[in-house]
Amino acid sequence: MRSFYCQCGGTLFFGSVCCVACNRPTAMCPHCNAVRSMAVADDGVLVCDHCHHECRMCSNATQHAVCNRGVDAVSEHTLCRYCRLNSVVPDLSVDDNLLKWKRLEMAKHRVLFDIERVGLPIVSETENGSADGRPVLQFEFKSSAVKPVSTGHADGLITIDIAEADSVHREQTRVEFGEPQRTLVGHFRHELGHYYWQLLVEPNCLDDFRSLFGDERKPTYAEAQKRYYADGAIPNWQERFISAYSTMHPWEDFAETFAGYMDIVAVVETARHFDRTRVTADGSDFDQMLTAYRDIGIVANEFNRDMGLLDLVPEIHSDAIVEKLKFIDDLRLAVQKELV
Ligand SMILES: [Zn+2]
Ligand SMILES: [Zn+2]
Ligand SMILES: [Zn+2]
Ligand SMILES: [Zn+2]
Structure with missing residues (x-):
């Protein structure tokens, strides 16, 4: 930023x-x-x-x-425009919920700001007059202390379990699932990935998506989910997938790759602003942007290791992953040129 x-x-x-x-x-x-x-x-x-x-x-x-x-x-x-996207906010009569909400909003605002800089549309009933049948983006922040909440996306509605704003809970979950990182900004980027799949990919470039990420109908999402939680990620997943969770189903692969793309944009934008690179993240040169991200990642990882923190850039981009990231970049360029 x-x-x-x-x-x-x-x-x-x-x-x-x-x-x-x-x-x-x-x-x-x-x-x-x-x-x-x-x-x-x-x-x-x-x-x-x-x-x-x-x-x-x-x-x-x-x-x-x-x-x-x-x-x-x-x-x-x-x-404001971003706060109007909330359909459910935490119950503020409960201790700590205000602090959790604040952390969630800070992450949400940061991610949405980058989404708009990238040029991706945010469909809201109030701004756009009519959504024309397109999914309207909304957020609901619910507490699993009241009844079970699944963090996820359905038809434009992004649900977040506010327990994710508790750093102890988040770290426990991260270790349990063997994730190299688990952050609130990461959750928002991932769930927005599902939103943009429905808004941009499904109606415009489904065949291209399927040839790269796989067919989302076979196996069904429910079957894929069952298999993943029974057997875990496929062996050597790093060769083709940006994360272990990506291997579950093409939708999750797309959401994880989308989140990875937004990570790249955010980091390269920051580096550019603070004169650490001459490369821009404006979509003009994907290969240069990726190289800049890798170069910055090497340095930033060493800074983090100096301080005993998790790696800033834990992922290694194989050629197959780069192709998927490029698909997201192409989608962004198509939006900028109003081709979709
Ligand atoms: Zn001043
Ligand atoms: Zn002004
Ligand atoms: Zn606001
Ligand atoms: Zn997901």
Whole structure:
């Protein structure tokens, strides 16, 4: 993620709510689509120091401090675009749920911001007028402490078990499933992968998908799931799959590969912003982007090992995996050129 600047010259970050150098309030300006310092006018209206656009803080920011986005001052909405995608939020009368929700929103906002930078559409009833039968993106954050919750995607609705925002639970699950990483941003990227399969792949390029990822009808998802949990990943999966979980079913392979692609974009964008590479992640050169990611990954992994942390880039991209990543890149380019 890039950083931003206050009018005082201080550095602002994606989640900043005020400048630590001058204490000026900051928000994601809906007009600049960047975090900006803000002047406070009457009635709590904020005026962007950069573009002078007037906005108000999202009500999830003022009421719960789980958001830092501005909403147009003249808008009929009190919630920002990203918060309006929530259909169920955690029960805040339960201890720790506010903290979990905040972590979830921070991850969700970061991932959605990158999704929009990549140019992928977010279909919402309110923004687009009519969804034309396309799946409307929604999030529900539910607690498995109340009744069992499966984190997953169905027809545009992404469900997340808020226990995933508890780092102890997440680490236990990561070890249990033998995953090299398990993060909230990773969950959002993966589930959005399922969403974009339904929104973009199914209606536009299903044959190409099947020739690369396999036929999602045979075996059925239920059969594949049963086999995976009985027998585990196929031997030598690393030769063709980005993760062990990818081997379960072509849908999971696509979602894992999509998440892997978004990881690449995020890391290369950050490196570019901080002058650590000249390569852009704008989709102009996939091969260069992948090389930059590998180069940055080697250094970042060593930093992480220096500090005793998990590898930033644990995956090794075989030729077969690169082809699948390229499929995601092609999908992105087709969207940019309005071919799908
Ligand atoms: Zn400042
Ligand atoms: Zn602005
Ligand atoms: Zn918001
Ligand atoms: Zn999945």
